[in-house]
Amino acid sequence: MYGWATFWAGVIIVSLAAFTGLAIIVTIGGWRDLLVLLRHDSKPAKPDRKSLTD
Amino acid sequence: MESIHGAAGFNPLDGDGFGVGYLIWMGFVAGLISCAVWPTAVMRACAAENTQVVKRLYTWSSIGFMTRFIIPQLLGLCALAYFHASNQGAVSVNDHDMTLAALPAFLAQILPVGVIGLIGAGMLAAFMSTHDSYLLCWSSVLVEDVIHPLAGGQWSTRTRLFMMRTLILLIGIFLYVWSVWYPMRQDMLDYLAVSGAIYFTGAFAVLVFGIYWKRASTMGAYLALLCGLLALLGLPPVQELLGLTQDNLGFRLTEACVGLGTTTLAMVLMVAGSLLFPDSTRELQKD
Numbered sequence: 412m413y414g415w416a417t418f419w420a421g422v423i424i425v426s427l428a429a430f431t432g433l434a435i436i437v438t439i440g441g442w443r444d445l446l447v448l449l450r451h452d453s454k455p456a457k458p459d460r461k462s463l464t465d
Numbered sequence: 466m467e468s469i470h471g472a473a474g475f476n477p478l479d480g481d482g483f484g485v486g487y488l489i490w491m492g493f494v495a496g497l498i499s500c501a502v503w504p505t506a507v508m509r510a511c512a513a514e515n516t517q518v519v520k521r522l523y524t525w526s527s528i529g530f531m532t533r534f535i536i537p538q539l540l541g542l543c544a545l546a547y548f549h550a551s552n553q554g555a556v557s558v559n560d561h562d563m564t565l566a567a568l569p570a571f572l573a574q575i576l577p578v579g580v581i582g583l584i585g586a587g588m589l590a591a592f593m594s595t596h597d598s599y600l601l602c603w604s605s606v607l608v609e610d611v612i613h614p615l616a617g618g619q620w621s622t623r624t625r626l627f628m629m630r631t632l633i634l635l636i637g638i639f640l641y642v643w644s645v646w647y648p649m650r651q652d653m654l655d656y657l658a659v660s661g662a663i664y665f666t667g668a669f670a671v672l673v674f675g676i677y678w679k680r681a682s683t684m685g686a687y688l689a690l691l692c693g694l695l696a697l698l699g700l701p702p703v704q705e706l707l708g709l710t711q712d713n714l715g716f717r718l719t720e721a722c723v724g725l726g727t728t729t730l731a732m733v734l735m736v737a738g739s740l741l742f743p744d745s746t747r748e749l750q751k752d
Binding site: 415426 | 466467472475476525528529531532535536539
């Protein structure tokens with residue numbers, strides 16, 4: 412029983428840690444893309460879309 | 466957990482636990498259906514640039530999928546432990562109404578004022594965003610794929626929009642009536658799986674054979690989709706209506722049994738219908 416309890420505790424901890432890490436990465440990435448987008452919007456003459464997709 | 470469920474609380478294969486059938490059913494529903502047939506997941510795959518992007522998408526989103534199952538289950542475990550401790554062990558886990566109310570009651574008791582408002586607003590926002598997407602999805606499916614083709618396909622955009630808005634209202638009324646007065650009498654997850662199975666058991670057979678079997682026919686697809694109605698037998702009120710109770714049968718007709726049986730039968734009917742009623746040459750040429 413304790414083996415199973417340890418297993419489920421591990422599953423919960425690992426998945427929550429992975430999700431938190433992913434959320435942080437996505438949030439930082441989203442903010443960076445938004446900042447790039449805003450910077451390009453202020454210079455409409457030469458929009459550089461490539462950096463957004465890289 | 467140990468004092469309430471014993472070893473079955475930890476080991477799903479324990480004699481008093483979920484059992485192999487339930488695990489296969491949940492693996493099928495939560496693992497395969499939720500990523501291959503569930504419209505919102507399929508839309509992501511269809512919108513991807515190529516198969517490599519789809520693979521990457523599913524690899525990364527699996528973390529989110531895993532967590533969205535883990536968090537409610539973890540909170541449910543916390544609620545069980547909390548009420549078990551605060552009620553000196555007098556907790557009924559077989560009362561479905563009580564287990565449904567346990568999580569919100571638990572959060573209401575432990576969260577401070579302010580935080581509970583934020584959680585409530587977040588839940589309401591998630592609830593509304595889910596429902597507006599589903600209302601739009603089902604009303605547009607009904608109009609564009611059912612009503613409009615049956616009416617001859619000559620309607621103007623304005624008429625179709627009017628029909629969609631009317632259907633949104635009617636579906637909303639149906640959702641209200643159903644959610645308030647339907648006597649569920651089973652776990653929410655099982656209810657979701659069984660009610661979803663009415664659609665996805667047939668859709669699964671149609672998708673698999675439609676994509677990977679050249680001889681799949683329209684009649685086979687109709688039979689497989691109609692077979693999905695048998696999943697209704699997994700709902701307790703329907704079982705009671707038809708006399709399929711444990712007393713009459715001698716065993717309990719579980720959700721897993723009904724779901725897996727319906728899926729198997731849908732695939733059999735898809736194959737049989739396709740072999741017995743193949744598409745005519747004219748239909749094949751039209752495709």
